[in-house]
Amino acid sequence: MASSDDDMPLAGSRKSNGTNGVTKSLSDSRIPASVDAAMDKQIPTNGEIMPGISMANGDVKVEDTPMQDADNNHLTNGSANAKRKVRDSLSRPDYADAQSSDDDVPLSKKRKTTTAPPGSDSDDAPLLAKAKANGKTVTKPPRANAAQIGESSDSDVPLGKKLAKQKQQIEKAAEKEAKQIRQDEKKEAAKSTKKAPPVKKVKKEESTDDDKPLAKRASAATSKKAKADSSTPARKTKPNSKAAKKEETADPEDEDDEEEDIKWWEDPTKGDGTNKWETLQHNGVVFPPPYQPLPENVKMKYDGVPVSLHPDAEEVAGFFGSMLNSTHNVENPTFQKNFFADFKDILKRTGGATDSRTGKKIEIKEFQKCDFRPIFEHYEAERAAKKAMPAAEKKALKAAKDAAEAPYMYCIWDGKKQKVGNFRVEPPGLFRGRGEHPKTGKVKTRVMPEQVTLNIGKEATVPPPPEGHKWKEIKHDKQGTWLAMWQENINGNYKYVMLAANSDIKGQSDYKKFEKARELKKHIDRIRKDYRKDLKSDLMADRQKATAMYLIDQFALRAGNEKGEDEADTVGCCSLKYEHITLRAPNTVIFDFLGKDSIRFHEEFEVDPQVFKNLKIFKKPPKKEGDDIFDRLTTTQLNNHLKNYMPGLTAKVFRTYNASFTMAKLLSEMKSEGSIPEKIKDYNDANRKVAILCNHKRTVAATHVNQMEKLGDRLKGLKYQQWRLKQMMLDVDPKIKKKKGAEYFALPDDLDEAWIQEHQAYLVEEQKNKIIKKFEKDNEKLQAEGQKPMKQKELDERLEVVKELEKKFKKENKTKKVEAEGKSPTIEKLEENVKKFDARIATMSIQAEDRENNKEVALGTSKINYIDPRLTVVFCKKFNVPIEKLFSKTLREKFEWAIKSVDEHWAF
Incomplete structure (x- = not known):
């Protein structure tokens, strides 16, 4: 079992560009006020700070028409010999006519970055030089539509601004909650100091438990409650009633597993040794x-x-x-x-x-x-x-x-x-x-x-x-x-060979990870306030650190570690190179690099104007292609700085915190109603919105179009079966057409005679294969029991059903009538079956829409790795959705601690 990059120690050294083994920083140690002032004239920084949401979910489109700048130079910003096809990123394909994507095109053949527009600044000159060699136009990737993030599309507000505004509201809520947590803790500390002896009172006033993790404070609160309970008269209860009941029904052979019911998560300090x-x-x-x-x-x-x-x-x-x-x-x-x-x-x-x-x-x-x-x-x-x-x-x-x-x-x-x-x-x-x-x-x-x-x-x-x-x-x-x-x-x-995901040790690891993210709730406002302040620091090291923290917090970039010469050229925030960032005035940043697991990170963001200005400064000459953007910062320095706010805080905790806190806010506002599939869609919509707001995305799977086509055919198949039932109603009582109306019995718009004949052939073949497989299985069973296998004659007799089905379809196509099937069919029975198909069609339509919306969002990754599993449990308990619908058997074992430890009122 290999450890991932996320689990590896963060490197503190940089890859050397020189011959002496030490990298020299190309950035000046200080940023003169004159540089800031000059850039402020070009890029005003007094506007409303509203970080953008990436909707560049696809790759760029290359056209043969060249784009030219004012000097008639062709502009592009990538490999001169690369050509990238369109990826219909977020458009809904027609099931019958969907085209295959270019997901199988090797990354080396895909474009590296989007275009630098006319009037780009000189610090992007090396990229413009590449552009001149290519001479291709690059258009923007398709943007997310409202339906894909669960938003109504009836607003005049552009989607990017609407999402950015929602993200800002969530951040304001986080700031308010952080202050409230600290206030509550101070009040609690003040109450406890009043009860303490006078000598100890001074100590308590000097130091509150602000820096204690939530888990430890919870433990302390439990201890206090236990002491309080011990001082009150004991009530008469049945001792160990649950345990006694279990012992009465337990199988003696299962006594060894008795310990597995120990709820280690109720003792947050367990495993800290x-x-x-x-x-x-x-x-x-x-x-x-x-x-x-x-x-x-x-x-x-x-x-x-x-x-x-x-x-x-x-x-x-x-x-x-x-x-x-x-x-x-x-x-x-x-x-x-x-x-x-x-x-x-x-x-x-x-x-x-x-x-x-x-x-x-x-x-x-x-x-x-x-x-x-x-x-x-x-x-x-x-x-x-x-x-x-x-x-x-x-x-x-x-x-x-x-x-x-x-x-x-x-x-x-x-x-x-x-x-x-x-x-x-x-x-x-x-x-x-x-x-x-x-x-x-x-x-x-x-x-x-x-x-x-x-x-x-x-x-x-x-x-x-x-x-x-x-x-x-x-x-x-x-x-x-x-x-x-x-x-x-x-x-x-x-x-490494480790314990399974459902073991105590693994469970404790997950528990601590999400508790660490919960602990960040208390400090997030101070961290954001500090790094926003340092975005204007005159010290280059401080400004680079603040800018990196902004990118990590706002856009879910990983911290990043330097790689050796023979390792994959994967990078994160701190190891970004000159060529990985393209700047487009007034405040758009385009990232294009290989991230964790060599997965391409190609996104476009609108950033705080001050951040845009900083990145321009970090790219100024003499820096060129191959040089570090953050040349006065390492991941070790960044994480050491974060530990000043909270023990154990590292850059990767922000990904978990942002996803979990956002999901918690969305769930608190959710009013999920309707059927189970509708409620699951509500959950997936929230999960998808988390992924977009936190910029957790994936490339569309190469198999997606085929899967959607199959799902579309299954949906059509249900509509065809329902239509046949309605035709049977006419066979039982032709007068019902006048009562129900001709429209009720009409062939659905997405079905035609050619498709029906093709589907009928499929149904005949499917029936035939089922009978043959059943025959072979029965023979295997007979042979295993030492009996003689059935002869071919038996199979031929069984296949008579297939011939009858084929004849029936031919007759229906010729007469345009469907004879009623079953014993004593009635209008009431047939109508009841039609209604059942309505429910099945509605469920499958929701599933199809859900799958299409999720094609560029890794809901599984988000649900398992970033969103606290207790929030999923809260959703299920709050809206009466079986946990099996959202967690597989493996995940239910992995997150047993989450399922058993919270109720619908638990808050992240």
């Missing part, structure tokens, strides 16, 4: 099976000649050959280059390749001459055979696998059985990476026991390594929550 465990026992890790060589008749070909390879080289060839159907990877030039370089290295180490017929040496030099298709066809045949395997055989194989892995699935942590998250060592293969990773295609080597370090209790039995091997090291690190670790060869990252 240095040691995470005292005793720990586990069985190590599961290694992938050894490589099975290909059959003699399956050979890779080079220049048309089948070649024999050493098993190690053959295995690597198989990595590439087995994934020929993944064109996104195998057709990527970077993927091909990296794979072939590693493949040639292993060929060199293992003696190279030989002609399988003559044994003559063959030197493999060119990737284009390699033919991996025979390997692909072999693995495809194996996959097909496995898929076609009888259900009983599949079940037996799975049972054997589960039995072999059972000892590794759990560990004993401080005497309690806990589930292990990822106990399998990743098999060797080709590294894919995310986004445009520079190492995609490189060979992930097989991890051996000699590379694995185990973490286990001193008194525990060390699990034996595989025969003939030994562990790298055995540790007894009580401060670590990992069970095993090793270093992978691609990026040199350490992979």
Whole structure:
């Protein structure tokens, strides 16, 4: 289990641009007043501060008509040889005519930034130089529409300003709430000092608990309540009534699980100690099976000649050959280059390749001459055979696998059985990476026991390594929550085996994360006030720090760490380079860089004019492409500054706080009514608005259009079934047409005869496949029980139903009449069924609209990682929505602490 960037220590050093290993800051240490004054004339900073909301959810569109500036120079701001297609970002596609997007276009072929307009300032000159070489017009990305964020579209106020205004209102509410929290705490502290002895009173007045985390204050309040309760007469109650009831119904075999009902979240201080465990026992890790060589008749070909390879080289060839159907990877030039370089290295180490017929040496030099298709066809045949395997055989194989892995699935942590998250060592293969990773295609080597370090209790039995091997090291690190670790060869990252998401340790980690965000509520107004003040500081370091905090808080940028030369060129706020920002007067900033996981961050924001002015100063000569924007700031310095406001505060807490606080405000204003699907849509609308307000977005999935087409066909299918029911009503009583009106029985507008015939053919084929599958399953069952399988005659008889259905459809198309079906059909029965279809159609329409609206918003990521799960629980309890509708079984286990710890009145 690899740790993500978010979990890694923040780097304090910068990548050197010089030869002495130390980066020299190009920015002056101070900003002269004359520079500020000159820029104030160009960019007034006394207007209303209203940070913009990014609606550049798509990528730029390249046209062949060149845009020219006043000097007749073509303007663009990206790669000279790149061309980017339109992405119909937020327009609703017609289900039948939707076009595929360009999501599969490699990032290297996409444009880097949007255009710099006529009159751009000289500090963007290097980007303009690129533009001259391209000569293409770049238009703005499509903007979000009102429906997509749950807003009414009947206002004359532009959407960007409306959202920005709402964001500002939420910030004002946060400021008000922060002041109120501090006032309440001071009042509470004042009350407690009055009750304390005179000597201690001075101490209390000098120091309030302003800096205590909410969790600790909650703990203190609980302690006070406990003391108060102990001083009052005890009431007669049934001791441990719940526990007693459980004991009466518990299965003796489940006694070991009794401890799992301990509500650790009711004790916020639990787990704050240095040691995470005292005793720990586990069985190590599961290694992938050894490589099975290909059959003699399956050979890779080079220049048309089948070649024999050493098993190690053959295995690597198989990595590439087995994934020929993944064109996104195998057709990527970077993927091909990296794979072939590693493949040639292993060929060199293992003696190279030989002609399988003559044994003559063959030197493999060119990737284009390699033919991996025979390997692909072999693995495809194996996959097909496995898929076609009888259900009983599949079940037996799975049972054997589960039995072999059972000892590794759990560990004993401080005497309690806990589930292990990822106990399998990743098999060797080709590294894919995310986004445009520079190492995609490189060979992930097989991890051996000699590379694995185990973490286990001193008194525990060390699990034996595989025969003939030994562990790298055995540790007894009580401060670590990992069970095993090793270093992978691609990026040199350490992979860890940890407890499962639903374990106490993981739950406590999530709990503390969201409690930290709640704690930020008390300080957010002071932080924002301070950084806004420092936006005008004459010290360059302070102004850069304030500007970075503004970007992190307002636009959810990650802090960012410097990368090595051979790592992915991913950046965050503090590591932004000159070329990652384009400025467009009066106050628009365009970001274009590779963010976490090599995902492209390409957004356009309207910023505070003072921030715009600062960024212009940070880009002034002698800075050029490749230089840092924030050259007097590191993430370590930024986080050390944040810790002055609140213990443990780092830049990433702002993402969680902003998402959770925004969701809390939206939920407090929500009045969700109607059916369960309608209520879920209300929740998703709020979640989507959080993502837009907090700038958490994703690229439209390549499969989205196909999914919407399928959903559209299913919706049409329901309408067709409903229409047939109405036609049956006419068959039962033709006079009802006059009573109901001709419109009631008319064919829906989005259905036509051609579609109906196509759908009928689909229904016939679907029925046929169902019968065949059922027949095969019944035969498998008979064979498993030792009985004779049914003959083909039985299947033919069953398929008579399909022939009847086909005849029925042909007759309906010819006569334009639908005969009533079922036993003694009546108008009342048919009408009741029509109403049922109304409900189904309405539900599916809501789901289709919801999915379309969510195409550019990662609701899952937002819901799991940024929004406090207790807010989702509050929504479900407040509006009577089953928690299963919003949290899967895995998430219900992961967030058990949230589900069991709050009611509908809980507030973030």
